[in-house]
Amino acid sequence: MIVRMGRPRTKSAPKLPTTTRGRRTREGLIVAGREILERQGWPGFTPEAVAQVAGVSYGTFYTYFESKEDLLHSVLRSVAGEMFTSSLVPPDTTDDPYTRLVESNRRYLRAWDRAAKVVRIVEQGAVADEGLRQMVLEIRELYVSRSTEGIRRLQEAGLANPGLEPRLTAIALGSMVEQVGHVIDTLAEAYDEDAVVDHLSRLWAAAIGLRGAPDEGWTADPRGSGSAAAG
Template identity: 30%
Template sequence: MTDAPGRPEWASARALRADKGHETRSLLLDAAARVFTRLGYARTTIADITAEAEVSRPTFYAYFETKADVFREVAARVRDEFLAGHEIPDVDVNDPYALGRASAEAFLAAHAANHELLTVIEHQAITDERIREIWQEITRRPTRRVARYVERLAKAGKADPAATPAVVAEAITGIFARFARQVPADREGFERLVDELTAIYLRILGVDRASG
């Protein structure tokens, strides 16, 4: 007997359990992120996480072995959110203004959403090698991507950067990181900051918006 063409009941049941397992795992990661943000790494306990998620300790251990294990996954999710800011769909990569503004908005939004958690990740990176690798990806990969983009624009004659691509990339990501620590809470202020940082970005790249 099947519940759909070509799918036996046991297969549907297994798929349902997998979906439920994914939901529970996500629930635990969301709860852990909130607790780590609120308490920091050292003060957080597995009991805090299970209480926040409203699940039992055995449920936690069904998905994660230790507090360090779940923290690494939380940190990896933050990393992925930041890197996604440089892979924006439906934006013309040949338009420096459109790509720069979209990237600025995504970066600032990700930083605003994870500001306190980023501090916890940075601190834990001092003693945990795997967290240090994740932290370096958060901080270095975007810079390398910007450098490659600046180099490509310069070679195509679409930009006249103020310095070498590597230095320009360091300057741009440094400026964005500085202002990301104080992102305005109101939408109007946020949009204004995005516009101002995009203007700075274009100036450092040596791109004329009117001709870009």
């Protein structure tokens, strides 16, 4: 759980820097904060440690951030922006829906791998910090909205099951991909990237009834040996 700490402030709250040097110093503190979170977790994430790694004085930390919680919010914004951008499918990717789905899942899992340590720490802190909770919700909404719109377009084109509610479907399938990423990264489940991306993409496509997907039209053995009811 994240507990608010830090020295009492005796001057006005910091503002965003307007000079190149100031912006560079602030960004350096954000980078240092992320490094510490990934190496030491929340217990090691102190203004003193961040300032030392960034190569600035302890007092300089408070020139740019109100507290370590304030810095944590900025680290999360930086990580979230990087994660969202790197998970976007390139515009020159083929228009084939399944190919784009595979590429999207591959890019998301790679982005998640780079961001997972920070995101997990923030999610734990969000239980007690309303500001962090709102930020986590905002980040999730970026992905949910993007997937919802994608599913809706497929439905309108007659390529996906029109009976599914797009947003709920996006939430459910997005949670599946995120949780699998967590199991592989954090719990060290031994699967390689190609196998994971292949299975997640096939499961996602099957769930929405995507036309043209590899498993479209799959049926059990009519003689019964492949039927799910056989067990």
